[in-house]
Amino acid sequence: MKAYLLDNTTVRMAQKAGILITLLTIALTPRALAFLGGSEDSVQDDQALLEAKVRTTTAAAYRIHELTSPLGILVREYVSQAGVVFAVSWQGPFQPDMKQILGSYFVEYSLGAKEEREGRVRRSPLNIYRHSLVFQSAGHMRANFGRAYDPRLLPPGVNADELR
Amino acid sequence: MRKALLLSGLAASLGLVGCFKRGPEVLQTPISISISSSNPNVGVGQSATITAIVYDQNKQGVQWSFSPLNFGTMGNATFDPSTLTATVTYTAPSVLANPTKVTVTATSVTNPNISANLTFSFSPLSVSLLNFNPFIPLAPQTVSPGSQILLAVQVTNDGSNKGVTWSISPATGVAGTISGSSFYGQYNAPSSVAGPTDAIITATSVTNPAVSASQKLTILPNGGANVVTLNVDGGPIPGSPEPNAAFTSIMLCSPGSTTSCQTIDGILVDTGSYGLRILQAAAPSLKLPLITDQLGDTLENCASWPDGSFLWGPVSKADFYIGGETASSLVIQVISSTQAAVPNGCANGGTTGDITPLQLGANGILGIGPEPTDCTLSGVNYCDGSKQSTLPNLYYSCPSAVCTTADSPIVVPAALQISNPIISLQNPSSGLNDNNGVIIQLPAVSDPQASALGTLTFGIGTEPNNSLGSAQVFTLDANDNFTTTYNGQTLTNSFIDSGQNTLRFPDTLPTCPVNTNYYCPATSPTSLSATMTGATQGQSTITFNVDDADNLFSTAGQDGVFPGLAGPQGQYGNCSNGNASCMFVWGFPFFYGRTVFEAIDGQPVFNAPNGPWWAF
Numbered sequence: 149m150k151a152y153l154l155d156n157t158t159v160r161m162a163q164k165a166g167i168l169i170t171l172l173t174i175a176l177t178p179r180a181l182a183f184l185g186g187s188e189d190s191v192q193d194d195q196a197l198l199e200a201k202v203r204t205t206t207a208a209a210y211r212i213h214e215l216t217s218p219l220g221i222l223v224r225e226y227v228s229q230a231g232v233v234f235a236v237s238w239q240g241p242f243q244p245d246m247k248q249i250l251g252s253y254f255v256e257y258s259l260g261a262k263e264e265r266e267g268r269v270r271r272s273p274l275n276i277y278r279h280s281l282v283f284q285s286a287g288h289m290r291a292n293f294g295r296a297y298d299p300r301l302l303p304p305g306v307n308a309d310e311l312r
Numbered sequence: 313m314r315k316a317l318l319l320s321g322l323a324a325s326l327g328l329v330g331c332f333k334r335g336p337e338v339l340q341t342p343i344s345i346s347i348s349s350s351n352p353n354v355g356v357g358q359s360a361t362i363t364a365i366v367y368d369q370n371k372q373g374v375q376w377s378f379s380p381l382n383f384g385t386m387g388n389a390t391f392d393p394s395t396l397t398a399t400v401t402y403t404a405p406s407v408l409a410n411p412t413k414v415t416v417t418a419t420s421v422t423n424p425n426i427s428a429n430l431t432f433s434f435s436p437l438s439v440s441l442l443n444f445n446p447f448i449p450l451a452p453q454t455v456s457p458g459s460q461i462l463l464a465v466q467v468t469n470d471g472s473n474k475g476v477t478w479s480i481s482p483a484t485g486v487a488g489t490i491s492g493s494s495f496y497g498q499y500n501a502p503s504s505v506a507g508p509t510d511a512i513i514t515a516t517s518v519t520n521p522a523v524s525a526s527q528k529l530t531i532l533p534n535g536g537a538n539v540v541t542l543n544v545d546g547g548p549i550p551g552s553p554e555p556n557a558a559f560t561s562i563m564l565c566s567p568g569s570t571t572s573c574q575t576i577d578g579i580l581v582d583t584g585s586y587g588l589r590i591l592q593a594a595a596p597s598l599k600l601p602l603i604t605d606q607l608g609d610t611l612e613n614c615a616s617w618p619d620g621s622f623l624w625g626p627v628s629k630a631d632f633y634i635g636g637e638t639a640s641s642l643v644i645q646v647i648s649s650t651q652a653a654v655p656n657g658c659a660n661g662g663t664t665g666d667i668t669p670l671q672l673g674a675n676g677i678l679g680i681g682p683e684p685t686d687c688t689l690s691g692v693n694y695c696d697g698s699k700q701s702t703l704p705n706l707y708y709s710c711p712s713a714v715c716t717t718a719d720s721p722i723v724v725p726a727a728l729q730i731s732n733p734i735i736s737l738q739n740p741s742s743g744l745n746d747n748n749g750v751i752i753q754l755p756a757v758s759d760p761q762a763s764a765l766g767t768l769t770f771g772i773g774t775e776p777n778n779s780l781g782s783a784q785v786f787t788l789d790a791n792d793n794f795t796t797t798y799n800g801q802t803l804t805n806s807f808i809d810s811g812q813n814t815l816r817f818p819d820t821l822p823t824c825p826v827n828t829n830y831y832c833p834a835t836s837p838t839s840l841s842a843t844m845t846g847a848t849q850g851q852s853t854i855t856f857n858v859d860d861a862d863n864l865f866s867t868a869g870q871d872g873v874f875p876g877l878a879g880p881q882g883q884y885g886n887c888s889n890g891n892a893s894c895m896f897v898w899g900f901p902f903f904y905g906r907t908v909f910e911a912i913d914g915q916p917v918f919n920a921p922n923g924p925w926w927a928f
Contacts, residue, residue: 241694242705246661247660258662271619272816273881274619275880284882285620308883
C-alpha cells in the first residue's frame with residue numbers, strides 16, 4: 149500500500165473514487181515505502197493522494213516531512229541523510245492509521261499494546277519500550293499525541309527529545 | 313381454523329356437484345362454528361364469556377377446551393339448541409410468571425374435525441417506581457437530611473388493581489421512613505445522618521408479592537436532585553478492582569416509557585471522553601431503539617482510545633435518568649456483546665474491543681468531558697460533513713447491524729452523534745437546566761483504603777448548591793489542554809482526566825520492578841509539585857504524592873483508593889522541547905481532597921468565562 153496514510157478514511161474514499169487511484173496504487177507498490185523504517189520516496193505521491201499539506205524542514209542530521217491531513221492530524225516523518233524514516237510522530241483530534249505509519253513495526257506495536265493491556269494499565273497512556281521500537285501514545289478523546297521510533301535507526305547525535 | 317373452513321367449503325361444493333349428477337338426495341349442510349368473546353382483551357384474573365354459534369343441523373353443541381392446560385379455569389358451559397348458541401366462561405389466572413398466549417377452542421360434537429378458536433395474550437404483573445412530582449421514573453438519587461420525596465407506582469397487568477405495599481431497608485428509621493397508600497408513597501429522610509446513609513425503598517405488589525420494585529436513595533448532608541454519589545470502590549467486578557475510578561448508577565428507559573426501564577450501576581465517570589457507553593453484556597435485557605436509515609441499515613459507533621483499545625456498537629436512543637435529572641432521547645452507544653467484524657478503521661490498534669465488564673473494568677462509561685459530542689473539538693464538528701469530505705473513523709452504517717472490516721465511515725448530523733449527557737440534562741424538580749458542566753468532589757485521602765465516597769453535581773452556578781464560589785478557573789487550549797511545568801519541563805498538552813487511574817508525567821523517578829508502568833520512588837511517598845497554567849487564565853502550584861506502586865499493589869491490591877499512584881508518560885530528558893507526546897496527565901488522584909469544576913465547550917457559566925475550562 150502507500151506511505152503516510154494519515155487517516156484511512158481518506159484513502160478508502162480515494163480508492164472508491166475511481167480506477168485511476170487503483171492504477172496509482174499499483175504504480176506505487178514496487179517502490180520503497182515511507183513508513184517507519186522505510187524510505188521517503190513516496191512522500192510526494194502521498195501528498196497528492198491524501199490531499200495532505202507537506203512541509204519539509206531540514207535539520208543537521210535529518211529532514212522532517214510534516215503532513216497535515218484534512219482532519220487535522222499532523223504527522224511528522226523523520227528521515228535520515230540515508231533516506232530512512234527512523235521516527236514518526238502524530239498529534240490531532242484522531243489517531244492516524246497505525247498500520248500505515250508503522251509499516252512492518254505494526255505487529256510489534258500490536259503485541260506490545262496487548263501486553264500492556266493485560267497488565268494493570270487500562271485507560272492510561274501506552275508506552276512500549278522494546279529493543280527495536282519505542283512507542284508512546286497518550287491523550288484523551290479528540291486529542292491524541294504520540295510518537296514511534298526505532299532506537300537503532302537514530303542517526304548519530306540525535307536525541308529522542310528532538311522527535312516531537 | 314381457516315383451513316378447516318376452506319375444506320368444509322370445498323366439501324360443500326363437491327356435494328352440490330354430486331347432487332346434480334346423482335339425483336334427489338337429502339342435502340347435509342356442512343357444520344361451521346363462529347366464536348367470539350364478550351371481552352376480547354381479558355386481563356390477568358379477569359373472566360370472559362365466550363360464545364360459539366354452531367351451525368349444525370343435528371343441533372349438537374361444542375366441546376370446550378383451552379391450552380396451555382391449567383392456565384386459568386373454564387366453567388358454566390351452556391348450549392341452547394333453539395339458537396344453536398354455546399357459551400362458556402374462561403377465567404385467566406391472577407398471577408403468572410411469563411408472557412403467555414391462551415387458545416380457547418370450541419369443537420363440534422357432531423364432527424370433531426370441525427372447530428373454531430380464539431387467543432388471549434397475558435403479560436406478567438410489573439411494578440415501576442416513580443417520582444410523583446415530577447412524574448418521572450425513580451433513579452438512584454441523593455437526598456438531604458430532613459427532606460421528603462413523593463413517590464408513585466405504576467402497576468401493570470394487575471387484574472385486581474390492588475396496588476402495592478411500601479417498605480424501607482433498613483427498617484430501623486436511621487435511613488428514614490416510608491408511608492403510603494396503594495399507589496402513592498412518601499419517603500421522609502431522617503433529620504440528620506452520621507455519614508452518607510443508604511436507604512432501599514421497595515414497593516411490593518399486593519396481588520403478586522413476588523413482584524416488587526426497589527430503588528436506592530442516599531442521604532447526604534448536601535444531597536439533592538442534581539447530586540449523585542461517586543463510589544470509588546474498585547467497581548463492579550468482584551476480585552478485579554479498578555483502582556482510582558469513580559462509579560455511579562444511572563437509569564435508562566425506552567424513549568417515552570416510564571415502565572421499560574433499567575438501573576445500571578458500576579458506570580465509570582470519565583471526564584476524558586464524551587457520551588454514555590453501556591456494555592450490552594452488563595445489561596442483557598436492555599433493548600433500546602436503534603437508529604436506522606431508509607435502507608434499514610443501523611448506525612454504529614466506534615470509540616478508540618490512545619492505548620489502542622476501542623468500543624464498538626450501535627447508536628441507540630434512551631431516556632436517561634441520573635439522580636433527579638433527566639435527558640430525553642439521549643443518543644448513546646450500546647457496546648455489542650459479540651463483535652464478528654469491526655471496520656479496520658475502528659480496530660486501528662490491532663487489539664480487540666472491550667465487550668465484557670471484566671475487560672472494561674466497568675459496566676459502562678459516562679463520558680462527561682468538556683465537549684458536547686464525541687466528534688467535536690473547539691467548536692468544530694468533524695462528523696457532520698461541515699468540516700470536509702474526509703471523515704474520521706467514528707460512525708458507520710451497517711446492514712442488520714453487521715459491518716465488514718472494509719467499511720468506511722459516514723456523515724452523521726450532530727443530533728445523532730453520541731452526546732455528552734450533561735448537555736441535555738434537565739432538573740424537572742427545579743425547572744432548571746443543569747447542563748453547562750459538572751462538579752466532582754472527593755474526600756482527601758493519604759493512604760490506600762478500600763473505598764471512598766464522593767459526589768458528582770450537575771450544573772455550575774445553575775442551582776443554589778453548585779456555585780463556582782472562589783474556585784480559580786483554568787481555561788483550555790484548542791485541544792482542551794493546558795500547560796503544566798514540572799521539573800524543568802514545559803508539558804503543553806496536560807489535562808485533567810477522571811477516567812485515568814494514575815498521575816502520568818515524565819520524570820527521573822525509578823519505575824517499578826514489577827509494575828513497570830508505574831513509579832516506585834526510593835523514598836515513598838515522595839512529595840512533589842508542579843505548576844498548572846491555563847491557556848488564557850489560571851495558574852496554581854499543585855503538590856502531590858508519589859507512592860511505591862509495587863508496594864501499594866502487593867499490600868492493598870484489593871483496595872479501590874490509591875492516592876499516590878503515578879507513572880511515566882514520555883521520557884524525562886526527551887520532553888523539554890514542547891514535545892507533544894510528553895504531557896502531565898492529572899489522572900484520578902488529582903481529585904482527592906478537591907472540589908473540581910468542569911465547564912463544557914461553548915456553555916455559558918454565571919460569573920465565569922464560557923467553557924471549556926477547569927476550576928478548583
